[in-house]
Amino acid sequence: MKLSGWGRYPVLEARVHRPRSMETLQQLVASEPSLIARGNGRAYGDSAINTCATIDMRHLNRxxxxxxxxxxxxxxxxxxxxxxxxxxxxxxxxxxxxxxxxxxxxxxxxxxxxxxxxxxxxxxxxxxxxxxxxxxxxxxxxxxxxxxxxxxxxxxxxxxxxxxxxxxxxxxxxxxxTAWIRQTTLAAPNLKAAMAAFEAAQDATYSVAWIDCLAAGSNLGRSLVMLGEHAGRADLSPRQALAPFQITSKRKLSIPMDLPAFTLNSLTVRAFNALYYRAGERKTGTRLVDWDSYFYPLDAILGWNRIYGRKGLAQFQCALPLDRSEAGLTALLSEIAKAGAGSFLAVLKRFGKQDSAFSFPMEGYTLALDFPVTPKTLALLDRLDQITLAHGGRFYLAKDSRMTSATLRASDPRAADFHAHRDSHGFTSRFTSAQSERLAL
Incomplete structure (x- = not known):
């Protein structure tokens, strides 16, 4: 069957197995020359696709x-x-x-x-x-x-x-x-102000920013920073406190078909971003929002990946070290604004310290953006890769669908160590994905 990640790019022909027992899974491991496990297909690219044997794990769900x-x-x-x-x-x-x-x-x-x-x-x-x-x-x-x-x-x-x-x-x-989040929204007129808001909110449990990646000049990087805390019973109204884990069910939207490619262009994205920022400015301050709205706003739109058209979308997500984050983010946002190929789903977050063998985060900032797959945006993504490399950053494999092995190794010296570890344990020939083959992992 044809298989892709959430970005619907690339699309590959793959044999899919759906085991319902441990015994069946063991038989597949014994019989298939190479394979990869797959969950719900929410990685954006080809990290959970093996053309020989992709193992759908969703029946093993107790x-x-x-x-x-x-x-x-x-x-x-x-x-x-x-x-x-x-x-x-x-x-x-x-x-x-x-x-x-x-x-x-x-x-x-x-x-x-x-x-x-x-x-x-x-x-x-x-x-x-x-x-x-x-x-x-x-x-x-x-x-x-x-x-x-x-x-x-x-x-x-x-x-x-x-x-x-x-x-x-x-x-x-x-x-x-409770099931509620105490959300504080701050309007940051530019990137420097947004980063200052993150740094001032290090004690906040949650922090995230929507960022207008097409704003330029003095407005470069203008953002809506949203802080969050789990609300206690005392934060709720008397009516809410009677059922603190109950929220009003919302009608889900659905994208029933692929939107035409022309609907996402620099004019529509620029207009959306400007309206969204102004609407956010009017809602600054603290209010209660339900857990679903705070953590998973896009889950309310079923099939939202279809907004990007039948050719799919590619997400760019990098992490930049703390001491080079401002310079790197400025360069990335300037390049995006100049190209006029902005994303209306642009997210900025602050990372803390982390030591791990091959996980993505590093202390600093991470920027994530979605782009429709076109020759123009793929060329832009190559340029964003180079800017990230120049500022000591690295890339999130769960979002990657088009990076080269040379770029991965230039961004992350741990890749060679990870490959050596896999090789020494006999994993390189057995557990493989289209992504691992593309990136020589």
Missing amino acids: MIAFDPASGQLIAEAGVLLGDIIAAFLRRGWFPLVTPGTKFVTLGGAIAADVHGKNHHRDGSFRSCVDWIEVMGADGQVRRCSPQDDPDLFDHTLGGMGLTGIILRAAIRLQPVE
């Missing part, structure tokens, strides 16, 4: 055990983050770290070592993982943790499924009193 004293949940890799929230938020528990969609599987969150709006405080997904069970090339299952087999643990988190098939994990949820 929640096995929960400890209400510690908040530890044991679950299979195919469980969706949204299913965990549906089961446990009403009991007063919420994921400690969550990416921008709840439609990612537990295995996918581990493979990408996803990060959220609280990385500056709580780190990436690894910070809530107690242990993982991984099936190796020999079909044997190994349990690893920071204490037991820490080498496998460290390389699996952020290893994009290239160290074996993630089967189960124990993760810790955090206690919350």
